[in-house]
Amino acid sequence: MLAEVWGVGSGTFLHWALAVGLTLLVLDVFFCTEFLAWVGLGLFALWGTLLLDLPLQWSALVFVAFLAVGFAFYYTLWVQVVRRLVAGYLNRHAYKEGREQLAGRTGEIRAEGGSVMVRCGDELLAVAEPCRAGLHHGDRVTIVKYEAGLATVEKTREEER
Numbered sequence: 001m002l003a004e005v006w007g008v009g010s011g012t013f014l015h016w017a018l019a020v021g022l023t024l025l026v027l028d029v030f031f032c033t034e035f036l037a038w039v040g041l042g043l044f045a046l047w048g049t050l051l052l053d054l055p056l057q058w059s060a061l062v063f064v065a066f067l068a069v070g071f072a073f074y075y076t077l078w079v080q081v082v083r084r085l086v087a088g089y090l091n092r093h094a095y096k097e098g099r100e101q102l103a104g105r106t107g108e109i110r111a112e113g114g115s116v117m118v119r120c121g122d123e124l125l126a127v128a129e130p131c132r133a134g135l136h137h138g139d140r141v142t143i144v145k146y147e148a149g150l151a152t153v154e155k156t157r158e159e160e161r
Helices: 002-006 010-031 034-052 056-090 098-102
Strands: 106-112 115-120 123-126 140-147 150-155
Touching: 010 034, 010 056, 034 056, 115 140, 115 150, 123 150
Parallel strands: none
Antiparallel strands: 106 115, 106 140, 115 123, 140 150
């Protein structure tokens, strides 16, 4: 009924809406932008609404229901599982940028006035709070990871020096 109001053949339009919606969801995996997914989910909701061929009065309610189910699917399953699996699989050999390369490198602790930093090459990085216990100025440490502006470090054993 709604397809007739818009003046399009329901079969052809439904196929195109489904194809474009799926394409936008697949593109969302690679570009990680929610705008593409929202448009794709809107097309899925439109597809489901037109597929049921309900009167115009009920179409708005059914569209909102399909859209809510689509967003629930997107934010619970797609973002949390599919996007992470694909990104982990495709980007596992990707070049690590900037400070992400610091993991595994050694540095020296600089502790002055309550702040604890690690000097690694020419860079001075803040040390994460849980790692600060037992560290003193001049200690040699190995950077385990660097994220959110903080370096997680472990004290280097004497025999590794």
